[in-house]
Every structure is written in structure tokens, then in C-alpha cells.
Amino acid sequence: MPKILYSKDHEYIRVDGDTGIVGITDYAQSQLGDVVFVELPLIGKNVDKGAEAAVVESVKAASGVNAPVSGEVIEINRALEETPAVVNEDPAGKGWFMKLKLSNPSELDALMDEAAYGAYVQTLG
Amino acid sequence: MRYLPLTSEDRSDMLARIGASGVDAFFSDIPAEKRLAQTLDLPLRKSEMEVSRLLSGLGAKNTAAGSVPFFVGAGAYKHHIPASVDHLIQRSEFLTSYTPYQPEIAQGTLQYIFEFQTQVAALTGMDVANASMYDGSTATVEAVLMAHRITGKRKAVLSGGLHPHYAETVRTFSHMTGDASTALPPDVFATENMGAMIDADTSCVVVQTPDVFGNLRDLSPLAEICKAKGALLIAVFTEAVSLGLVTPPGAMGADIVAGEGQSIGNSLNFGGPYVGLFAAKARYLRQIPGRLCGETLDAEGRRGFVLTLSTREQHIKRDKATSNICTNSGLCCLAFTIHMTLLGEAGLRRLARINHANAVDLADRLGAVSGVEVLNKTFFNEFTIRVPCDGAELIERLAEKGVLGGVPVSRLLPGRGLDDLILVASSEVNTPDDRAAYAQALRGAL
Numbered sequence: 001m002p003k004i005l006y007s008k009d010h011e012y013i014r015v016d017g018d019t020g021i022v023g024i025t026d027y028a029q030s031q032l033g034d035v036v037f038v039e040l041p042l043i044g045k046n047v048d049k050g051a052e053a054a055v056v057e058s059v060k061a062a063s064g065v066n067a068p069v070s071g072e073v074i075e076i077n078r079a080l081e082e083t084p085a086v087v088n089e090d091p092a093g094k095g096w097f098m099k100l101k102l103s104n105p106s107e108l109d110a111l112m113d114e115a116a117y118g119a120y121v122q123t124l125g
Numbered sequence: 126m127r128y129l130p131l132t133s134e135d136r137s138d139m140l141a142r143i144g145a146s147g148v149d150a151f152f153s154d155i156p157a158e159k160r161l162a163q164t165l166d167l168p169l170r171k172s173e174m175e176v177s178r179l180l181s182g183l184g185a186k187n188t189a190a191g192s193v194p195f196f197v198g199a200g201a202y203k204h205h206i207p208a209s210v211d212h213l214i215q216r217s218e219f220l221t222s223y224t225p226y227q228p229e230i231a232q233g234t235l236q237y238i239f240e241f242q243t244q245v246a247a248l249t250g251m252d253v254a255n256a257s258m259y260d261g262s263t264a265t266v267e268a269v270l271m272a273h274r275i276t277g278k279r280k281a282v283l284s285g286g287l288h289p290h291y292a293e294t295v296r297t298f299s300h301m302t303g304d305a306s307t308a309l310p311p312d313v314f315a316t317e318n319m320g321a322m323i324d325a326d327t328s329c330v331v332v333q334t335p336d337v338f339g340n341l342r343d344l345s346p347l348a349e350i351c352k353a354k355g356a357l358l359i360a361v362f363t364e365a366v367s368l369g370l371v372t373p374p375g376a377m378g379a380d381i382v383a384g385e386g387q388s389i390g391n392s393l394n395f396g397g398p399y400v401g402l403f404a405a406k407a408r409y410l411r412q413i414p415g416r417l418c419g420e421t422l423d424a425e426g427r428r429g430f431v432l433t434l435s436t437r438e439q440h441i442k443r444d445k446a447t448s449n450i451c452t453n454s455g456l457c458c459l460a461f462t463i464h465m466t467l468l469g470e471a472g473l474r475r476l477a478r479i480n481h482a483n484a485v486d487l488a489d490r491l492g493a494v495s496g497v498e499v500l501n502k503t504f505f506n507e508f509t510i511r512v513p514c515d516g517a518e519l520i521e522r523l524a525e526k527g528v529l530g531g532v533p534v535s536r537l538l539p540g541r542g543l544d545d546l547i548l549v550a551s552s553e554v555n556t557p558d559d560r561a562a563y564a565q566a567l568r569g570a571l
Contacts, residue, residue, distance in 0.1 A: 037436075039411065042277040055445070062436040064445065 004092075005108055006117035007068040009050075012092065013100070015108060019074065023096040024056065024065060024087065027121050032058035035087040038080040041098060045073045049107050054097050056087065069107040071100030188524055190393055194559035196487070198507045198550025199337065199532040200261070200288050200363040201396060202388035204476075205554055210390050210463045219459055224256070224416060224452045226440065228432040235430035238418040238453070241462040248368045249360075249382040250375025251404035256416035256453040257461075258401030261385030262294040265331060265361050267403060267414040267448055268383040269295055272329035272357040273304060274412050274447065280305040280326045282356075284319055285312030286336025288363055289537045295331070311538050313500060313509060313546065315340040320350035327354070329381075333361040334374070337537070339504040339548065341371055348378025357381060365389050365402065365461075366552070367505040369477030381405045388552075390464030391457050400457035411437060414448030476553060480506035483560070484551040490564040491549065496571055500546070507550040509534070513571065516547040522570040528563050 002016040010028035013020040029035065039055040047053040052064035053073070076098045080087065087095040102108075112120060136148070145151040152160060171179070190203050197203070214220060218233060225231045225238075238256045245254035258264040269281045281299070283292045283306060292308045299306040305326070309317050315338070319330050330351060334342040344360055351358040360374030362384040374382045386400040387393075405413055411434065419433035439446035468476060484506040492499040496513040512519055516533035523530035534546035551560065 037411065045277065052445070057436050062442050062445070 004114060005068070005111035006114070006120075007066070007111055008120065009066045009068075011066060011068045013068045013108075013111070014096075015102075018102050018105065019099055020069070020071070020102060021096045021099050022053070022065075022068060023091055025117070025121075026091050027124075029088050029091045029095070032056065032063065033060045034058055035084045038084045038087065038097070040076040040078070040080065041073045043073055043076060046103070047071060047073060047100070049104075056084075065097060067100065068111055069100070069102055070104050071102045073098050074101045075099035188527075188529060190529070194528045194555065194562045196531050196549050196551055196555070196563060197529050198364070198552075199537065199548045200290065200385065201393050201399075202364055202366070202506075202550060202552055203393055203554055204366065204388050204552050206390060206392060206460075206464060207467055209467065210460050213463050214456055214459050220456065222455070224455050225432060228435065229429065232430060234455075235418050235432070237459055237462050238416070239420055239430050240466070241458050242418060244462060244465050245386075245402045245404055248365065248373065249379075249384070249402070249404045250373030251379070251382050252375075252407035253410055253413065253417075254402065254404035255413055256418055257386070257455075257458040258383075258403050258415055258450060259454060260387075260397060260399035260401045261361070261363055261383065262288070262291045262401075263450075264383035264385075264401030264403045265291045265359070266295050266298045267401075267450065268359045268361075268381040269304075269306070269329060269331065270298070270302070271381060271405070271409065271412050271414060271447065272359060275409055276328040276355065276357060278326050278328035278356075279303075280307065280324075280328060281359075282306075282319060282322045282327055282330045283308040284330070284332040284336070285309035285317050286315055286338060286340065286342065287331055287333045287361060288337045291331075291333070291361060291363075311534075311541055311543060312336070313338050313543070314502075315342055319347055320354075323350065323354045323356045327356045329357040329359050331359045331361060333363065334371070335362065335364060335367055335505045335507065337363070337548070338534075338546075339501050339508040341503040341505065343372075344374060344377035344379060351380075352378070359383060364505060364507065366473070366477050366480055369473040369475075370481055371505060375404070380409065386457070386461045389468075390460035390462070398454060398457055400454040400461055410434065412447055413437065415450050416453050477505075479553045480551070483553065483555050484508065486557070487549065487551040487555070487560045487563065490560055491567060494564055494567050494571070497567065506552055507548060510547050510549055511545050512547060513545070515544050517544070519567075519570055520547065523563075523566050526566040526569060528566040530563060530567070 002014050004014050006012050010025045012025050013022050035058050037057040041053050047067040049070045050066050053067040054065040056063055077096050225234055242254040273279050295306050348358050357380040359381045360379035365386050366388050382404045384402045386402045417434050421431050423429045435441050437447040439451045488499045488508055491497050498511040501508040517535050520530050520533050531547045531549040534543040
């Protein structure tokens with residue numbers, strides 16, 4: 001059973017063994033508004049925890065999507081290039097951004113579980 | 126407006142604030158031998174009339190481009206500019222306005238930018254063009270940086286036919302960004318094998334056609350090799366009028382096109398301001414630098430123009446922007462657009478044919494001079510000759526005879542053993558008499 005963890009920057013990672021699928025949370029997509037463009041990293045790129053790995057543009061803003069943990073990009077969701085709106089429709093499912101091969105799984109310990117993230121979002125009003 | 130220079134009190138206040146003991150201490154980073162030992166001996170004051178007389182006298186010492194038979198090119202070309210171009214660009218709505226930032230204000234400015242982009246895209250055979258860059262060399266740099274972003278690689282391979290100033294500009298930027306650039310040796314006869322230079326780290330190859338020696342290059346085979354090896358093909362030109370006659374880079378498979386637009390609508394201007402043309406394939410739209418204007422419909426369904434995809438730009442995206450260029454060459458781009466509109470497609474083709482015909486005639490005349498050899502198999506309106514002496518000295522002797530005969534290659538590429546080569550350009554402004562005068566002066570000077 002893969003576990004889902006969350007960052008304070010509103011990215012999630014669905015961890016499965018030594019890989020994880022990264023996307024933005026439902027809260028993040030609701031704050032961004034209609035997503036019109038997603039810029040994804042190249043496969044093979046090494047990303048550091050907290051560093052910008054992708055860019056999401058909505059009608060309101062252009063924002064960076066940070067890697068919640070460090071790793072190598074091994075897969076990207078090319079469907080977003082054609083239909084970025086799935087980030088709004090299904091952020092936790094079809095709206096995923098990239099798959100990482102984790103380089104330092106202990107970094108996962110610093111992330112929040114679903115309950116903690118839910119409480120965190122509550123504090124943001 | 127009053128001009129208020131610094132008082133000595135201002136100066137000492139400022140020096141005290143930054144902690145420098147005096148002006149000399151402030152400039153201590155500049156090596157002593159580079160500094161003036163004593164104050165320049167300039168007259169303290171002159172009347173407007175005196176200044177005008179003095180400067181006119183100095184100016185009269187120059188042999189100006191329009192005053193004698195003129196064959197200088199090498200990246201800046203003298204063409205006829207209709208008087209209507211200068212008249213129209215001096216309308217204050219155009220002349221005084223800066224590049225637009227509010228997306229939909231200034232419809233007139235936005236419309237000419239949109240038309241400019243449309244013209245550049247059509248000329249280059251590309252899907253999309255931006256609202257212009259500073260000049261051809263910086264447009265080339267932006268193309269290289271864009272290729273690095275797209276491919277994730279950081280090495281540019283520069284053709285030996287690329288204008289040396291363009292190669293130098295790329296090298297300057299690469300030095301600051303930490304990217305690699307490999308410049309091939311001067312390629313007078315367009316025989317280099319660029320495909321073989323592409324390795325796994327190569328993001329792009331940069332090739333100019335017509336190249337700096339005037340040769341036309343078929344980029345199609347190189348485009349295939351680039352595609353196979355995962356590098357982008359950047360096509361460069363310095364003479365936009367050539368696009369009225371030669372196959373556009375887009376039709377030869379270029380991914381990005383960067384060029385100089387000066388020769389349409391803009392005079393020589395001492396080397397600037399010029400207007401950089403920049404175009405790319407649609408799939409790279411999001412990585413394009415600079416301003417982009419789009420066509421749309423307003424709330425009432427009327428045609429209108431807006432700045433678009435501004436999230437690429439520095440004033441929105443700060444350090445994540447595609448470029449630190451947040452402006453365009455507004456007035457030069459307008460002059461280009463007006464001149465191009467006056468020419469139309471048929472007019473541009475005709476202008477290009479006249480340029481080529483004049484250059485062919487000149488090549489025939491110069492090639493007939495004993496000891497002079499025209500090196501090009503192909504050219505548009507500029508070609509390279511080999512002379513039996515030092516090219517730079519010959520150009521001086523020609524100038525004494527009242528002919529500005531071109532650019533010695535040694536001026537662009539000093540110390541490369543190319544001192545007997547001269548770049549010669551001939552546009553529609555040359556008359557048969559001008560060309561005959563050149564051939565005659567050349568016979569006399571050799």
C-alpha cells in the first residue's frame with residue numbers, strides 16, 4: 001500500500017518502494033485557479049529537496065513546483081503538456097507531474113501525513 | 126532644462142559616504158597606466174555656433190557612406206530607405222512610447238508589433254516570431270540560451286562562417302553563464318563539417334547563411350544530423366534582404382532563427398541601434414525570450430491585440446524568466462515594419478533580385494582585375510575577394526581614391542592568415558558607374 005506524504009509547499013508524493021509520484025495538492029490547485037500550462041523537467045534530471053522541479057502556470061500566476069524530496073526524475077506526465085486542466089480536475093490522480101527515484105528516502109521523515117497536512121491547511125485559513 | 130553638474134561639495138559628500146579618501150582612491154581598481162595622468166585639455170566654454178562649426182569641420186574629415194561609391198557590408202548594409210519610413214516613425218505616438226507592459230493598452234503599438242512578428246515569421250519560414258531583440262548578435266545569444274533550456278545541455282558549436290562579432294558575443298555570455306561554446310576556425314569556402322562536431326553535450330549548432338564570407342549554405346543536411354543527434358539547429362543571418370531571394374531557414378529545418386533586421390528600414394546608425402529578429406518553431410513557444418504580441422477578440426467580438434505569454438518574462442517571473450530582455454527595439458522594429466509593408470512581398474523579391482544582380486556585376490568587374498580573385502561559388506549581395514597584397518592597406522589606398530571598397534577580413538579576424546581577403550557588398554544603392562569606379566580604383570591601387 002503506497003503512502004502519501006505532503007510538503008508545506010503543497011506538493012504530495014505517493015511513495016512506492018524507492019520511487020515516488022509527485023504532484024500538487026487539491027488545495028494548491030484550488031488556490032492557483034485554472035491551470036493553463038505545465039513545464040516539466042527532463043527525464044534523468046536530478047532534483048534536490050525543496051528545489052524547483054517543474055513550473056505550473058494558471059490564469060493567475062506562474063509558480064514553481066518543488067521536489068518534496070531529492071531524487072532523479074524517471075518519468076514525467078507528458079499528458080499535462082496537452083491537457084494541463086487535469087491538474088485541476090484530478091490533482092491526486094491523472095494530474096501527477098513526475099516520478100522520482102528517491103536518492104535519500106530519509107528525507108520523507110520530514111514530510112506530513114494526510115492528517116497533519118489537513119491540519120496545516122486549516123491553519124492557512 | 127537646467128544642467129546641474131556636481132559641485133565639489135557634492136563630490137566630497139559622496140566620496141565620504143562610500144568611504145573613499147578621494148577620486149583617485151575611488152578609481153584605484155583601474156590600473157594606473159590606464160588612467161589619465163593629467164586633466165584633459167578641453168576648452169572651458171564655446172557658443173552653440175562655435176561648437177556646431179567645430180563639429181561640422183571634424184565631421185567633414187570623414188568619408189561618409191552616402192558621399193562616395195560604397196561597398197561596405199560585413200553585418201551592416203546600406204540600403205535605400207523611403208522618406209515615408211522616417212516621416213511615419215516620427216509621429217509622437219510611436220516616437221515617444223516605450224515597449225508596452227499593460228497587455229492591451231496602446232492598440233496601435235501592439236498592432237505594428239503583431240504585424241512585425243507576422244512579417245518576420247513569414248520571412249524566416251518559422252511558426253512564431255517575437256517583438257524583436259536588440260540586434261542580430263544578442264538575438265543569437267538568446268537563441269543559444271534558449272537551446273540550452275530546451276535540451277538541458279550547455280554546449281554551443283559555432284560555425285566558422287558565423288560573423289566573428291556574433292561568435293564573440295556568444296562567448297562573452299557563455300563566459301558569464303558557465304556554458305561551453307566551441308567556435309570552429311574561419312571557414313572561407315563553407316566546407317566545414319559541423320555535423321561531426323555534435324557530441325552528447327551539444328545543445329545547438331549555430332550556422333549563418335549567407336555566411337560572413339558571403340557563401341549561401343544549404344542547412345537541410347545539417348538539420349537532419351542535428352535531429353538525429355538531439356541538438357537544435359540555430360540559423361543566423363546578417364542581411365535580412367537576402368530572405369527575399371534565398372530559401373528561408375525554416376524551410377531548411379532550422380529550430381530557431383536569429384538575425385539582424387537593420388537592412389530593412391534602418392540606416393547604418395554607426396552600428397546601432399539595430400533590430401534583432403528572432404523566430405522559432407511553435408513547439409518551443411514557451412521558451413522564447415522577450416515580448417510576444419498576440420491577436421484576439423475583445424468582449425464585443427472585435428479584433429484586437431494583446432501582449433501574451435508574459436509569464437515567460439522577467440517582470441512577471443523574475444529570475445525564472447526565459448530572458449533578462451524585457452523590452453524590444455521598438456522604433457527600429459517599427460521602421461522595419463513600415464518599410465516591409467511598403468515593399469510588400471513582390472517588392473522585397475524585386476529588391477533582393479536587384480541586390481544580387483548588382484553584386485554579380487560587381488564580382489564580374491572585380492574578378493576581371495588582374496591579380497584579384499572572387500572566392501565564392503555562391504553569394505547574395507556580398508562576397509569575398511583575394512587580393513595580391515595586404516587587404517587593409519589596399520582598402521586605405523582605395524579610400525584615398527574615393528571608393529569605400531569593403532571590409533578587410535583581418536579587421537574581423539586578425540592574426541588568422543586571412544590578411545589578403547576583403548569582404549565586398551553591393552546593394553541596390555550602387556550604380557553601374559559606382560561599380561566601374563571601384564574596378565578602376567582597384568586597378569590603380571594594385
